[in-house]
Amino acid sequence: MRLRAIPVALWALVVLVAIASLxxxxxxxxxxxxxxxxxxxxxxxxxxxxxxxxxxxxxxxxxxxxxxxxxxxxxxxxxxxxxxxxxxxxxxxxxxxxxxxxxxxxxxxxxxxxxxxxxxxxxxxxxxxxxxxxxxxxxxxxxxxxxxxxxxxxDEVAAGEAAGTLAVRLLPRDRKARIAIIEGAAGFPEVEQRARGFRQGLAKAGIKYEIVASQPGDWTAEGGEAACQNILAAQPDIDMFFNEADDMVIGCARAVRAAGSHARLIGVGGSKLAVASIKAGAVDGTVCFKxxxxxxxxxxxxxxxxxxxxxxxxxxxxxxxxxxxxxxxxx
Incomplete structure (x- = not known):
């Protein structure tokens, strides 16, 4: 199910679940x-x-x-x-x-x-x-x-690698995949570690890909939405957004849906809202943290x-x- 096909009522349910959980x-x-x-x-x-x-x-x-x-x-x-x-x-x-x-x-x-x-x-x-x-x-x-x-x-590198391995199952194999990374805030070690692990997961699968853009989303849904909007405006043919945290992937999903993009979406964290969004088809996957x-x-x-x-x-x-x-x- 693509993001633009998700009923409005289902999106509203996802938001209500998120608010109650937070x-x-x-x-x-x-x-x-x-x-x-x-x-x-x-x-x-x-x-x-x-x-x-x-x-x-x-x-x-x-x-x-x-x-x-x-x-x-x-x-x-x-x-x-x-x-x-x-x-x-x-x-x-x-x-x-x-x-x-x-x-x-x-x-x-x-x-x-x-x-x-x-x-x-x-x-x-x-x-x-x-x-x-x-x-x-x-x-x-x-x-x-x-x-x-x-x-x-x-193990943040292992988490990134798990996300990369998951990404391989969702990306095109008949051409070089175009990927954007939405990073966390500067200074946090997870930013570099998760990105490094993600690349390792892709490399181990031997998939052809290019990281065409990366922007900070500052760990927030608003930051993730803004970063994905900016990237889509410049490069609307993105195949996937790897968001380094689930809060950012939720915001990125809004940007992707608003743009009518078919980009796949992966997060990290296993938040309640991300789990609900995956069930609804708004997000493709995440790495489950506790x-x-x-x-x-x-x-x-x-x-x-x-x-x-x-x-x-x-x-x-x-x-x-x-x-x-x-x-x-x-x-």
Whole structure:
């Protein structure tokens, strides 16, 4: 089913599902944060989030706080609101509060090296969640930065490769395929890692392709829509948009539909809205992430009494309309 053939009523249902899901997740994360400010009687563990306005980050916070509560602990969740300097101050605050452990979802993986070193000197266990610490161009995902008790994340290169392998099934094989990449915000290691993995997936299949355009979508639906509009205006014959996150693929789908384009659409993340859009035929596929599981694994890495693996992850299948039942959205 092509995007322009989707009934208006079905699109409205997809939007309603998305709004309800985002409200529930953000309410849950906010409730967990408020509770952490007043709870007492258990050990306190901190999570420095990039920003709870991001649904993915909010789901990580929910997984962290829910798991802490089940362990009889208190989760102290601080929201950096996308500001690197605020995140640095938040981490100093957590150290001053003498929490038992700190999980960092870093806004800048290179700057975060100094944070980890500083926390280590204070004698507080520290874990990274959802992104590596260090230069992503020089450090493999499983090469965990010294001083971390654990890095809890998807293998972002593997996620990109899964998307590339999925793309091969959707692209033309009788000619060179024209692909555009909608990137996340600058500074996030996932931007380069997912793009690198995507190219690896295409290369392994031996498909002929050209990346004819790439623009940042800044992780948002609005950014994804604007980027795809710009690219379609200049190059209306695009065969596929690879969006590095599901929020962006939803916005890109609006742009593709408005332009009457037949471009295929792939995202990354397994969001509830993306799953609904795949079922509706508005998006072709995504790679299924579980952010609540990341939050849970990060807390467990800090709370556990014995050492475990320093790199912790979980399966990340790529899904299409035929297999989307394998992906239960957590954000």
């Amino acid at each position: 409200v529930m997740l953000r309410h849950s994360a906010s409730a967990g944060t408020a509770a952490s400010a007043v709870a007492s009687g258990g050990p306190r563990y901190g999570l420095s989030s990039v920003g709870l306005s991001y649904p993915f980050a909010a789901a990580i916070a929910k997984g962290f706080s829910d798991t802490a509560a089940r362990a009889g602990a208190t989760a102290v969740i601080l929201d950096a609101k996308g500001d690197v300097q605020k995140q640095a101050n938040d981490i100093d605050d957590l150290v001053a509060q003498k929490v038992k452990g700190i999980a960092i979802m870093p806004l800048d993986s290179v700057v975060a090296q100094g944070w980890v070193d500083r926390i280590g000197r204070a004698g507080v266990p520290v874990a990274a969640v959802a992104a590596l610490i260090g230069d992503p161009k020089k450090r493999r995902i499983d090469d965990v930065y010294p001083g971390l008790v654990a890095l809890v994340s998807q 952010p609540e599981a990341l939050g849970a694994l990060a807390f467990e890495a800090l709370h556990q009494k014995t050492a475990g693996p320093r790199f912790r992850t979980y399966p990340i299948p790529a899904v299409t309309r035929a297999t989307v039942g394998e992906c239960v959205g957590q954000w």
